[in-house]
Amino acid sequence: MRQLIRNNIAIRSSLALLGVSLVIGIFFSLASYVYFFDDEQKHTISTMQDLLNSAENTASIACYLSDKNLANEVVNGISKNNVVSKVTIHSGKTMLAVSQKTSIPTSFELPFAFKHYPDFISREIFSPFNPREKVCTVNMEINQATVNKNSTDKALFIVELLLFQNLLIASVLSLIVFVFFTRPIKIISDRLHALSPQKGELLKHPENNKENELGRLVNDVNQIIADLVSSLDEEKNLRLQHALEERKFQTFFENAETGIFKMNCKGELLSYNQALTRMLNIATDDGAPSAALLELISGQELRLHLMIDAALNESRVVSEDFCIEPGRLKEKKWINIVLHAAENDLLQGLINDITERKYKEEAAQQLAITDHLTGLNNRLGLERKLAHLMKENAHGHPSPFFLLLIDLDKFKEVNDTYGHKAGDMVLIYFSNVLTSILRKTDFIARLGGDEFVVLLCDMSDQEKAIEIAGKIITEACRPIDIGHGISASTGASIGINYASGDSFSADKLLAETDLAMYEAKQSGRSAYAIARYETSPDQPQSI
Structure with a gap:
């Protein structure tokens, strides 16, 4: 009850x-x-x-x-x-x-005092x-x-x-309340209880209550049901779409050639795909944080941590190239790492093998600084080499060297007499002479025409530089076979200049050396001259 x-x-x-x-x-x-x-x-x-x-x-x-x-x-x-x-x-x-009644009514007790x-x-x-x-x-x-x-x-x-x-009155009011309120509410409640909103079923209006507050309540409930059905359909479609996208992403994740990974702020790999496993030759992902990437870029960890800080604190995508030294890998590789921030101080990223691209870039750069005839460095190569030496000196890593500016004597006569092909043979021959005389650590460049530059790196002994200049002059004076029993005769005029460990100006250094070479030519060719410089090497000598 x-x-x-x-x-x-x-x-x-x-x-x-x-x-x-x-x-x-x-x-x-x-x-x-x-x-x-x-x-x-x-x-x-x-x-x-x-x-x-x-x-x-x-x-x-x-x-x-x-x-x-x-x-x-x-x-x-x-x-x-x-x-x-x-x-x-x-x-x-x-x-x-006196009058007194004989029959007196029975005494009556009051219910209240x-x-x-x-x-x-x-x-x-x-x-x-x-x-x-x-x-x-x-x-x-x-x-x-x-x-x-x-x-x-x-x-x-x-x-x-x-x-x-x-x-x-209470009974009539109860009847009125029942007829006009509780009964319609109960009807709505019973219908609502048996309703299947997911099927799109709607409530029916109680009799004679379509336009009043109860009717408006039913309309509102029907609107909620319609919105619910719409939301359920939309959610269902989103779930299906999400499932499809998830399967696509999983397929992409597992079969992509690009390495995909998740990383914590320490640089440890939390998860990664098979492509990254193959690319870096690391163990298969077992769910535990891995320091494999940090080990592979040993010595470059600071760059990676700077990338992580930039991605987390500045909310931007960062990208850097890293050279992976031989170790676990069979050969040297270049990889490009892309990072962007995810949730909870984690990062997501991509790794691509850019070794082939790097080699092509290096080849292109090498081609840009290489003389196509002799295979030596060209003027751009010389400028980069001098800029590198200037940067090293500025950073406190001095590297003294001698600069030899060489001009072939009688080269114009060879060209005019025997043609440009013979001239090219002379240039090739002389470049081979320089390569055979100089050390592998020295730098050789052809500036154009018959003009060459030699940098005797990490050398401060002027006598040694003069000795090398003498060998070059001797070899340059030997007859050169240009075919058909014909020999060409040339020589070499050399200007010698010295750059100490102090900072120097490349333009000034070349200008001084060029003057020295001009003096050598004026002295009768096949000779050398030493430029005038304020800071002398260990054994100073003036002309």
Whole structure:
């Protein structure tokens, strides 16, 4: 029963209305009972007073004449009222008349302890001829039990009417609430309980409630159902799309030729695909953090950590090229690492093998700085070499060297006499001479035409530089076979300059050496001259 009351709003609302009506009815019924009981008591006393007033004149005459018969008529008349139990008329100590009912109603006990009401009324009777002369006294006893019973009966009747009225009103209100509110709500609840919103089912409007608040409630519920169905369909489509994308990504992740990985802020690999495993020749991903990448780029870890900081703190994609030294790998490789920030201080990235591209770039750079005829460095190669040496000196890593500027003598005559092909053969021959005489650590460049430059690296001994210059001149003076039994004769004029460990200017160094070479040519060719410089090598010599 409790469960039924708890789960049924119609029963709960009806019981609530009846309970409230009953409480209110009881309260007002009690108030009405007290009021009407008190009013009936007052009315009874007032009636007794009126009864005495009507018999007062007759009693006055009877007492004045001492007429007992008339006095008996007075008391008998008063005794006819059912609330009077005894009436007496006294004239002094003489009893003129008395009337007492023999059958007294059974005493009636009040249900409540009300205030006390008088049960005895006394009236002094004066002479009909002298209003100041007292002739007798009329005493009247009230049957209080009868009065209480009459008062209670009347009050209870009123209470019963009030209670009935409240119950009737409560019942009608309960019926109204049931018909107009709880019943439609229950219908909506039952339909909603049996509804399958995922199938797109909608609520039907309760009868005669389409345009009111309940109808609007049903419309709102139907709108929510429609939105829910739309959201479910959209979510279903998104899940399917997500599953497809996830499968595509997994396929891409597993079969891509690009290395894909996830990394923590320490540079440790957390997960990676098979392509990265093959590319770096590392162990298959077992789920544990791996320092394999850090080991492979040993000595370059700072660059990787700078990339990680930039990706996490600046929220941007960073990319760097790294050279992986031989170790676990069979050969030297170049890789490009791309990093971008993910969630929880983690990073995602890509690794591509750019070894072939790097080799092509190096080949292109080498081609850009190589003389296509002799295979030596060209003017651009010389400029880069001097710039590198200047940078090393500026950073506190001095590397002293001698610069030899060489110009072939009689080369123009060879070209003019035997043609450019013969001239090319002479240039090739002389480049081979330089390569055979100089060390592998030395630098050789052809600046164009018949002009060559040699850098004797890490050398500060001027005598040694002069000795090398002498060998070059000797070899340059030997006859050169240019075919068909023809030999070409050339020579070499050399300017020698020295660059110490201090900073230097490449343009100034070349200009000074060029002047020295010009002096060598002016001295009769196939000779060398030393440039004038302020800082001399270990064994200074001037021309």
